[in-house]
Amino acid sequence: MNLIVIGTQWGDEGKGKIVDLLSEDADYVVRYQGGHNAGHTIVIGDKKIVLHLIPTGLLQPGKTGVIGNGVVINPEALLQEIATLCKENIDVSGRLFISETAHLIMPYHQRIDLESEKTKGKQKIGTTGRGIGPAYADKMARNGIRVCDLYDAERFREKLETNLKEINLILEQVYQVEAFDPEDIFKEYLVYAEKIKPYVLNTSLLLNQAMDDGKQMLFEGAQGTHLDVDHGTYPFVTSSNSGAGGASTGTGVGPTRFDEVLGVTKAYTTRVGSGPFPAELTDQMGETLREKGGEFGATTGRPRRCGWFDALQVRQTVRINHMTSLALTKLDVLDGIPEISICVGYEVDGKVLDEMPTALSHLEKAKPVLRHFPGWTESTYGVTDYEKLPKNAKTYLEAISTLVACRIDIISTSSKRGETIVLRNPFTDK
Numbered sequence: 330m331n332l333i334v335i336g337t338q339w340g341d342e343g344k345g346k347i348v349d350l351l352s353e354d355a356d357y358v359v360r361y362q363g364g365h366n367a368g369h370t371i372v373i374g375d376k377k378i379v380l381h382l383i384p385t386g387l388l389q390p391g392k393t394g395v396i397g398n399g400v401v402i403n404p405e406a407l408l409q410e411i412a413t414l415c416k417e418n419i420d421v422s423g424r425l426f427i428s429e430t431a432h433l434i435m436p437y438h439q440r441i442d443l444e445s446e447k448t449k450g451k452q453k454i455g456t457t458g459r460g461i462g463p464a465y466a467d468k469m470a471r472n473g474i475r476v477c478d479l480y481d482a483e484r485f486r487e488k489l490e491t492n493l494k495e496i497n498l499i500l501e502q503v504y505q506v507e508a509f510d511p512e513d514i515f516k517e518y519l520v521y522a523e524k525i526k527p528y529v530l531n532t533s534l535l536l537n538q539a540m541d542d543g544k545q546m547l548f549e550g551a552q553g554t555h556l557d558v559d560h561g562t563y564p565f566v567t568s569s570n571s572g573a574g575g576a577s578t579g580t581g582v583g584p585t586r587f588d589e590v591l592g593v594t595k596a597y598t599t600r601v602g603s604g605p606f607p608a609e610l611t612d613q614m615g616e617t618l619r620e621k622g623g624e625f626g627a628t629t630g631r632p633r634r635c636g637w638f639d640a641l642q643v644r645q646t647v648r649i650n651h652m653t654s655l656a657l658t659k660l661d662v663l664d665g666i667p668e669i670s671i672c673v674g675y676e677v678d679g680k681v682l683d684e685m686p687t688a689l690s691h692l693e694k695a696k697p698v699l700r701h702f703p704g705w706t707e708s709t710y711g712v713t714d715y716e717k718l719p720k721n722a723k724t725y726l727e728a729i730s731t732l733v734a735c736r737i738d739i740i741s742t743s744s745k746r747g748e749t750i751v752l753r754n755p756f757t758d759k
């Protein structure tokens with residue numbers, strides 16, 4: 330069984346919690362895109378762990394974690410994360426593997442990311458400032474430096490010198506900041522190269538062999554489909570394919586090997602960073618959702634923008650990824666809200682649309698057409714049995730499932746591992 334788990338909105342849907350839960354039945358957990366822009370929160374007992382680059386499955390003992398070729402790796406951040414886990418008595422040696430063809434985030438990528446955002450002013454993307462965009466840009470422009478390049482010192486030095494000839498000009502003359510000395514980066518990265526060497530291998534080979542041996546595989550998406558560089562609200566997106574398609578190109582596993590796509594969705598919507606958000610609530614209700622849901626970024630700490638559940642957005646996600654089921658999180662956050670709404674259409678220039686428009690100008694002026702649902706006063710916090718949910722909560726869940734045309738397999742009612750309603754486990758129930 331090969332399962333892809335993706336975010337269906339603009340990230341932070343609770344993928345970490347759901348992947349951690351499902352990892353119990355997986356042998357391998359694989360990251361296929363993004364980098365340490367991701368922040369996946371896992372709560373085990375009283376302990377909260379936020380993972381950025383390391384596959385969530387590694388928190389479960391005996392599981393193997395893989396960072397695929399589609400991920401961009403900042404080796405310093407990776408080593409820090411390994412050290413943090415070590416302090417928690419989670420040893421990843423011998424069970425974490427990194428693709429030799431993954432691209433590296435270099436110090437100049439982060440500098441360009443930050444400077445470019447400053448230059449854009451009001452038009453800024455609101456990136457996480459981790460150098461993600463410039464690292465993927467270099468990959469596509471064929472200037473990228475891959476993990477395997479670190480082990481051919483002369484070639485690595487040459488690439489670095491060539492890249493910096495151009496980049497230093499931009500840094501000094503366009504952004505008017507200090508240039509980088511290739512020798513400093515060379516020395517710094519050779520130290521990382523030695524430290525990460527035990528983890529590096531041909532992960533495509535490893536994964537395909539594991540599948541041949543009948544292992545259970547979970548492919549862990551970062552971000553969400555509406556941050557996908559091809560399918561998201563471009564240009565307010567990240568720079569990778571965060572949808573299910575990325576799982577194939579980002580790991581070297583052929584598309585016909587995947588069995589199911591589970592999409593994680595919040596019971597409402599959030600977004601960090603800039604970009605259109607038709608169902609956004611800028612009033613007291615938005616504030617209530619942010620406070621009750623603890624909606625502050627796991628990577629940057631920024632307050633998340635909040636809004637009602639957007640059925641057009643998630644229906645599009647279901648279609649693009651040919652999703653097989655949904656995991657709905659944070660139902661408990663809606664407890665006690667007298668009336669809950671779902672965005673079921675966009676009004677643009679007096680016309681009601683039932684599909685998300687692609688043009689940014691349309692998305693920016695879209696007004697949400699809302700359908701209202703009565704709330705519930707009972708607490709759903711920590712509920713593990715569907716039958717124990719209030720009637721109005723069930724009605725709300727059924728409406729979501731119908732509107733987005735996808736079955737719900739999992740309902741999460743708290744941040745804790747066990748506090749979940751599992752109607753169907755994709756690994757163990759057919």
Ligand code: GDP
Nearest residue numbers: 341342343344345369370627659741742743744
């Ligand atoms: P990810 O990036 O998709 O993994 O999500 P984040 O970890 O960035 O953000 C989700 C937040 O919601 C985290 O703080 C989780 O601990 C929390 N969370 C996940 N599921 C639930 C839930 O069902 N209820 C509540 N109250 N919190 C949840």
Ligand code: IMO
Nearest residue numbers: 340341366367368455456457551552567601602
């Ligand atoms: P997880 O995996 C939410 C957003 C940034 C910004 C845009 C581009 O935790 O769901 P980038 O640094 O990637 O160039 O920023 O994408 N973004 C996320 N938003 N969750 C994430 O990851 C995100 N990763 C990037 O806020 O709007």
Ligand code: MG
Nearest residue numbers: 341368369627
């Ligand atoms: Mg997150």
